[in-house]
Amino acid sequence: MTILDRIIDQKKTELPQLLSTKPVFLSIDKARPSLYETLMSANSLQVISEMKRASPSKGDIATEVDPVEQALQYEEAGAACISVLTERAFFKGSYGDLNAVANAVNIPVLCKDFIIHEVQIDYAKAAGASVVLLIVAALTDVQLKSLHAYATEKQLEVLVEVHDAEELKRALAIGANIIGVNNRNLKTFDVSLSATLEIAQLLPPSPIAFISESGISGPEDAQFVANAGAKGILVGEALMRSGNVKKSLKALQIDITAKVGENR
Numbered sequence: 001m002t003i004l005d006r007i008i009d010q011k012k013t014e015l016p017q018l019l020s021t022k023p024v025f026l027s028i029d030k031a032r033p034s035l036y037e038t039l040m041s042a043n044s045l046q047v048i049s050e051m052k053r054a055s056p057s058k059g060d061i062a063t064e065v066d067p068v069e070q071a072l073q074y075e076e077a078g079a080a081c082i083s084v085l086t087e088r089a090f091f092k093g094s095y096g097d098l099n100a101v102a103n104a105v106n107i108p109v110l111c112k113d114f115i116i117h118e119v120q121i122d123y124a125k126a127a128g129a130s131v132v133l134l135i136v137a138a139l140t141d142v143q144l145k146s147l148h149a150y151a152t153e154k155q156l157e158v159l160v161e162v163h164d165a166e167e168l169k170r171a172l173a174i175g176a177n178i179i180g181v182n183n184r185n186l187k188t189f190d191v192s193l194s195a196t197l198e199i200a201q202l203l204p205p206s207p208i209a210f211i212s213e214s215g216i217s218g219p220e221d222a223q224f225v226a227n228a229g230a231k232g233i234l235v236g237e238a239l240m241r242s243g244n245v246k247k248s249l250k251a252l253q254i255d256i257t258a259k260v261g262e263n264r
């Protein structure tokens with residue numbers, strides 16, 4: 001059984017609890033910028049910075065970090081979006097973290113979880129997310145299509161995550177406009193930025209906001225994926241462990257003007 005299978009099994013055990021309780025959060029309704037528009041109009045590589053306490057591959061990363069303080073530093077440094085891990089069993093996240101961050105910042109907020117049911121989208125929205133993640137590898141085509149439609153109907157943007165060519169086809173088939181390639185193989189934990197290169201070469205000329213996720217440890221990696229055509233990057237561990245969050249984040253905002261106009 002892969003780690004992804006284990007996480008999904010865990011999610012299934014949590015669904016009855018979510019389905020039997022109404023999501024109640026202290027939520028300020030904010031009009032946030034569109035992540036898609038931000039990505040498509042930017043002259044620099046956009047950073048989706050993540051609030052990540054722990055992970056299955058690395059164990060504890062920064063369990064004691066205050067999510068609001070971390071998020072405010074991200075926002076001040078010019079992050080395009082803040083990703084908040086809400087998965088509890090493997091990542092030590094929560095909807096409480098998401099809600100606190102969403103209330104503190106004005107930029108887009110991504111609920112980073114393993115969504116398999118509409119009720120999780122309801123919780124993400126109620127907690128203040130403006131973007132949700134759908135992981136192609138975790139869903140059937142029918143689930144992917146209906147969850148994508150459901151989130152869109154709820155006025156949420158959707159980051160559709162793929163890892164290989166087959167998954168990219170499935171993401172394109174549902175009309176995903178924000179596609180992220182995860183450089184981490186969620187079955188083996190192997191990380192390789194070549195996944196970004198592979199997927200970039202397969203993208204159609206349609207206006208897709210293309211993001212490279214995971215394993216980006218500094219400006220060299222950011223430059224590599226920017227050269228491949230990424231408009232944005234999703235970075236967790238490197239920023240969570242940084243002694244100077246703002247400086248580390250700014251160093252990732254690579255100029256991509258030379259590439260604007262090409263098939264990016």
Ligand SMILES: O=C(O)c1ccccc1NCC(=O)[C@H](O)[C@H](O)COP(=O)(O)O
Pocket residue numbers: 003004050052055056057058182184186213214215216234235236237238
């Ligand atoms: O991070 C993991 O170990 C992991 C394992 C299994 C499924 C998902 C996992 N991570 C979720 C993510 O996609 C990352 O948190 C995100 O892309 C940031 O990655 P990184 O910059 O490498 O922390």
